[in-house]
Amino acid sequence: MGAKTIAIETCELHKVYRKHLGRKGKPTLAGLNLQIFENEIYGFLGKNGAGKTTTIKMLCGLMKPDSGSARILGQKVPSRDARKLVGYLPENPYFYEYLTPKETLTFYGRLRGLSAKERAREWDRLSLDLDLRDIADQRVRGFSKGMRQRLGFAVALVGNPPIVILDEPMSGLDPMGRRRIRDLIVRLRDEKKTVFFSSHVLSDVELISDRVGMLVNGRLHRQGVMDDLLATRVQLVEVVARGLEPHVAQEIARTAFRTRHSEESDHFSFSDMDQANAAAAEVLAHGARLIEFSPVRESLEDYFVREQVQVEVGV
Amino acid sequence: MRTLTVALNTYREAVRDKILYVLLFFAGATILASKALGYISMGQDVKIIADISLAAISIFGALIAIFVGTNLVYKEIDKRTIYTILSQPMWRYEFVLGKYLGLAMLIGTTTGLMGFGAAAYLWILGGAVNAAYFEALFLIYCKLLLVTGLSVLMSTITSPILGAIIVLTAYFLGHATGILLELPGHFDGTLSKQALEAAYYVVPNLGNFDIWREYANGVAVPHSYVAWAAAYGAIYTVMLLFFAAVAFQDKDV
Numbered sequence: 402m403g404a405k406t407i408a409i410e411t412c413e414l415h416k417v418y419r420k421h422l423g424r425k426g427k428p429t430l431a432g433l434n435l436q437i438f439e440n441e442i443y444g445f446l447g448k449n450g451a452g453k454t455t456t457i458k459m460l461c462g463l464m465k466p467d468s469g470s471a472r473i474l475g476q477k478v479p480s481r482d483a484r485k486l487v488g489y490l491p492e493n494p495y496f497y498e499y500l501t502p503k504e505t506l507t508f509y510g511r512l513r514g515l516s517a518k519e520r521a522r523e524w525d526r527l528s529l530d531l532d533l534r535d536i537a538d539q540r541v542r543g544f545s546k547g548m549r550q551r552l553g554f555a556v557a558l559v560g561n562p563p564i565v566i567l568d569e570p571m572s573g574l575d576p577m578g579r580r581r582i583r584d585l586i587v588r589l590r591d592e593k594k595t596v597f598f599s600s601h602v603l604s605d606v607e608l609i610s611d612r613v614g615m616l617v618n619g620r621l622h623r624q625g626v627m628d629d630l631l632a633t634r635v636q637l638v639e640v641v642a643r644g645l646e647p648h649v650a651q652e653i654a655r656t657a658f659r660t661r662h663s664e665e666s667d668h669f670s671f672s673d674m675d676q677a678n679a680a681a682a683e684v685l686a687h688g689a690r691l692i693e694f695s696p697v698r699e700s701l702e703d704y705f706v707r708e709q710v711q712v713e714v715g716v
Numbered sequence: 717m718r719t720l721t722v723a724l725n726t727y728r729e730a731v732r733d734k735i736l737y738v739l740l741f742f743a744g745a746t747i748l749a750s751k752a753l754g755y756i757s758m759g760q761d762v763k764i765i766a767d768i769s770l771a772a773i774s775i776f777g778a779l780i781a782i783f784v785g786t787n788l789v790y791k792e793i794d795k796r797t798i799y800t801i802l803s804q805p806m807w808r809y810e811f812v813l814g815k816y817l818g819l820a821m822l823i824g825t826t827t828g829l830m831g832f833g834a835a836a837y838l839w840i841l842g843g844a845v846n847a848a849y850f851e852a853l854f855l856i857y858c859k860l861l862l863v864t865g866l867s868v869l870m871s872t873i874t875s876p877i878l879g880a881i882i883v884l885t886a887y888f889l890g891h892a893t894g895i896l897l898e899l900p901g902h903f904d905g906t907l908s909k910q911a912l913e914a915a916y917y918v919v920p921n922l923g924n925f926d927i928w929r930e931y932a933n934g935v936a937v938p939h940s941y942v943a944w945a946a947a948y949g950a951i952y953t954v955m956l957l958f959f960a961a962v963a964f965q966d967k968d969v
C-alpha cells in the first residue's frame with residue numbers, strides 16, 4: 402500500500418468563544434490536529450459541545466481559528482479554492498423557505514458556477530439519488546426533517562465536490578432515512594470521494610467508517626482504524642452447543658462466566674478467547690454439535706463511553 | 717454572476733416582505749390625500765400635491781430601505797441560511813454586494829411605481845410632469861441607494877433594531893447637517909463641539925438630494941447639479957459598501 406494522500410489536515414487549531422462582555426470561556430479547541438486521508442470515511446466523535454461543529458465550520462470557511470491552520474487537498478483554509486473542493490451539510494440545514502427543491506438546487510448550482518446545462522444534469526442526478534422528484538415543486542416551508550436533510554445532502558453534492566463534510570447527517574432521521582444516508586455515504590467512497598462526518602449515532606458510525614477520531618477537551622483524544630480500535634477488545638465469546646452430556650456441560654460451565662441451559666442447547670459465555678476455544682474443542686471431542694461460536698466485540702458505543710468516562714474521572 | 721444570483725434571490729425574497737406593502741399603502745394614501753391639503757392652500761393645489769407626493773416617495777422609500785435593509789444580512793445569519801451560502805466558492809463581498817443590489821433593485825421598483833403613480837396623478841390634476849420631475853425622482857433614488865448602503869452595513873455588524881435606530885438617526889441628521897455646527901458659542905473648543913463638527917463632515921448631507929421643492933415651485937435646477945449630487949451619493953454609497961464588505965470579511969457566522 403503506497404503512502405496515502407492527505408485530504409484534510411488541521412494543525413494546532415485553537416478557538417475560544419468569547420462570552421458576554423468579551424470574557425473568555427473555556428477553550429473549545431485547544432490544539433486540534435487531524436489528518437483525513439483521501440477516499441476514506443472518517444467519523445468524527447465527541448460528546449455534545451465537544452467542538453465538532455466548530456471544527457467543521459472552520460473547514461468550510463465560516464469561522465476562523467484563533468490560531469492554527471488547516472488545508473484541504475493542499476489548499477489553505479479559508480479560501481475560495483478550498484471551498485470549491487468541499488460539499489457541506491450543516492447540522493440541521495436551513496434553506497430559503499419560499500424556494501422549492503428544484504429552485505434551491507438551481508440557486509446553489511449558480512453559486513458553484515455551473516452552466517444551465519450542468520445544473521439540469523445535476524438536478525436529474527441528485528433528485529433521483531435523494532428522492533426529491535415528488536417534492537420538486539413544493540416549497541421548503543412545509544418540509545419535514547427528513548425532506549430537509551435530503552435536500553441538504555443534494556446541496557452538499559451539487560457540482561460533485563471531491564470532499565464531503567457532513568455535520569450529523571443522520572440526526573433525527575427514521576431508520577429508513579438513516580440507512581439511505583449510510584448507503585449514500587458508502588457510495589461516495591466508491592466514487593473516490595472523501596467523507597468527513599460527525600455523528601452521535603455510533604451504531605451507524607461503526608457500520609460505515611474506515612477510521613474514527615474522538616474529540617475530548619479540544620484535542621484529538623483517540624484516533625484509529627475502526628477494526629483496530631474495537632477488535633482488540635473482545636468482551637466476550639458466546640459458545641452454543643447442542644447434544645451435550647450433562648456432566649460435560651457442567652465441566653465446561655466451570656470455566657464460563659455465564660451459562661444458560663435451554664431445552665435443546667447449552668449457552669456459555671466466556672470472557673477469554675482461549676477458554677472459549679478449549680470449550681469448543683471439548684464440545685466437539687464429546688461428539689456434540691457446536692452451533693455457535695461468536696466473539697462479541699465491544700461496540701463503538703461501549704468504547705466511546707468508556708474513553709469518555711476515563712477522561713472525566715482523570716484516569 | 718454569483719452576485720447577481722444572490723441579488724435576484726434577495727429581490728424575490730424582499731418582494732414577499734409584508735412591511736413593504738404596508739409602507740407602499742401609506743405612501744399611496746399620502747399621495748392621494750395630498751389633494752385635500754391642496755384645497756386648503758387655495759390655488760396652490762398642484763404645487764402642494766407635487767411637494768407632498770415627492771416627499772412621501774422619499775420618506776417611505778427610506779423606511780423601506782431601513783426596515784428591509786437592516787434585516788438583510790442579519791436574517792441570513794439568524795436563520796442560518798448563510799452556512800450553505802458562504803461555504804460555496806464565492807467571495808464574501810459578493811454576498812454583501814448581492815444583498816445590496818437585490819434591495820436596490822427592489823427600491824428601484826417601488827420608487828418607480830410610486831413615482832409614476834404620482835406623476836399620473838399630477839398630470840390628471842393638471843400639473844407639469846416634465847424632465848425636472850424625473851430629475852427630482854432620480855435624486856430621491858440616489859439618496860435611497862445611499863440609505864440602503866448604510867442599512868446593509870449596519871446589518872452586517874449589528875441587530876436590526878439597533879441598526880434601524882442608527883440609520884434613522886443618521887437619516888435625520890443627514891437632512892439637518894447644519895445643526896451640527898450650530899452649538900452655542902460657549903461650547904467652542906469643547907469635545908462635544910469637536911465631535912459634532914467631525915460628524916458634520918462624516919454624515920452625508922442628504923439635503924443635497926432634495927430638489928423636489930424647486931421642481932414644485934417651478935425653479936430650474938441645472939443638470940450639472942443633478943450630476944454632481946448623483947456622484948456625491950455614489951461616492952458615499954461605494955464607501956459604505958466597502959466598509960460593509962470589510963466588516964463581513966472575517967466575521968464568524
Ligand SMILES: Nc1ncnc2c1ncn2[C@@H]1O[C@H](COP(=O)(O)OP(=O)(O)OP(=O)(O)O)[C@@H](O)[C@H]1O
Nearest residue numbers: 418419429447448449450451452453454455456492
Ligand atoms: N457561536 C458561539 N458562541 C459562543 N459559544 C459557542 C458558539 N458556538 C459554539 N459555542 C460553544 O462551543 C462549544 C462547542 O460547540 P460545538 O457546536 O462545536 O459542539 P459540537 O461538538 O458540535 O456539539 P453537538 O454534538 O451538541 O453538536 C460549546 O460549548 C458551545 O457552547
Ligand SMILES: [Mg+2]
Nearest residue numbers: 453454455492
Ligand atoms: Mg454540533
